Amino acid sequence: MSLVVVGSVAYDGVETPHGKVDRMLGGAATYIGLAASYFAAVKIVAVVGDDFAPEDYDLLASRGIDLEGLERAPGKTFFWAGKYSADMNERETLCTDLNVFADFRPKLPESYRPAPYLLLGNIQPELQRGVRAQMSNLRLAGGDTMNYWIRDYRAELLETLREWDFLLINDSEARMLAGEYNLRRAAAKIRDMGPRTLVVKRGEYGAILFADGCQFTAPGYLLDRVIDPTGAGDSFAGGFIGYLAQQGVDPAGGPCDMRDLRRAVIYGSVMGSFCCEAFGVERFRTLTQGEVEDRYREFKTFTDF
């Protein structure tokens, strides 16, 4: 079933201990869309500048992603650059040029509005709310946010979260949002803010799902080499919502099927792990459905007792 993804389509400059790339395709909507495209029909809403390269457009199109909502504006595409620490658990932002993204007011094409699934990438909460309001037939909506919105746009964010079915967030942001260090109690507080399904991402340590009457922990996948973690969290989100859309999960008919949610967290972890195996979106150029399923089965092996 079809899925609308909203967020940035950008160019990134990234340096990790394994190398340096000055400019490559990136952005939350790019990673989410590519990862989700292994499971569902994806429709992207984003803005790019007149420097956006045809080959990058073609990569997205080659994964069957609907690009009717990819607005082209005069000016340059959003550019971000960052550098990772030696252990890659920290990164420093070297440059953020919003460019055309500064005036992004996402407007959904008519053909997107009846889509049942919506993933709101990390953008201003008010814009996220505006997108949700344009959808006519939602089954499941949710997304991501970050420390900046939590700290400086709290009231707006809380108003936005009230309408979400799920929130994907990393552990330090969960603690910040809840004002509570203990994760179990932080999760309870956040679920009271609206999203009944909460996924707390813990980087290399995996993710934890909190939902009605259920808690589930997915381990991180141990890679032999982490080449570039950029986009791993967004790829996780893409695998998660993509799988739910593929299964046609419908919480209106009762609480989400917990089995589907658990498996969605594993597929999220699978897509996040592949993302780290190469710079930027490179791994998605070659990744096959068979490799995705193989890694899903590895997760089974790693956790069964």
Added chain:
Amino acid sequence: MSLVVVGSVAYDGVETPHGKVDRMLGGAATYIGLAASYFAAVKIVAVVGDDFAPEDYDLLASRGIDLEGLERAPGKTFFWAGKYSADMNERETLCTDLNVFADFRPKLPESYRPAPYLLLGNIQPELQRGVRAQMSNLRLAGGDTMNYWIRDYRAELLETLREWDFLLINDSEARMLAGEYNLRRAAAKIRDMGPRTLVVKRGEYGAILFADGCQFTAPGYLLDRVIDPTGAGDSFAGGFIGYLAQQGVDPAGGPCDMRDLRRAVIYGSVMGSFCCEAFGVERFRTLTQGEVEDRYREFKTFTDF
């Protein structure tokens, strides 16, 4: 089946955000022994001073622990004091008085020598090797070490590790021992040093088991309140080896049964989680077999997909 545990029996002073205790029973062998006593017949080898309190002796005895190897020497019992950071992920050692432990040369009672299982708590590698040499009928031997021995007693430690079937170690120490940041590659290097079974402990994030042809990840148990993490790693070790001893695991008849090893890691996690629920060894005063089994089942629920 019976299990010999070697390590410190000590008094600890501990401060956490939940309170402060000036002096309470502690030490690696104490935690390992208490945790293992839920699964197997435990025999402790350690030394205490003439200040060791009868009620502390009685607590160990009440769990059926054989104390013939608990030597009493003139002087004071080993004392350690530490203070945890607000998030309890770091701790500062305030005081280490080795006292009678400084001259500890573990000598095994005759009745201990035929025991098939041996857990060497974190003491000087040469002493660990000496204990192993006194055992006459070993099936499975291994233990713990720490950054101090890895850094300053490396050659001695490597000689000791060569004889071990398993090593339990935390992630930063695994990286230090292997000289390799990537955990998967660090594990391969360490397993080449001797211990074919390696458990990397990751604190609140759980543990990873590496063994022949197998990798297994156990999540951390999310507690509502972590009162005092002192002894959690040793309690993990006690649950791990205790379960293997209970099952009578015998790697001489082929590689360890992976199912037993996986379950041993879960029982280790279970015992580590209980340990954190109260100061020092307090939780073991009331902990029942039924609670242990209930939490084991919770781990099943948290990880099944």
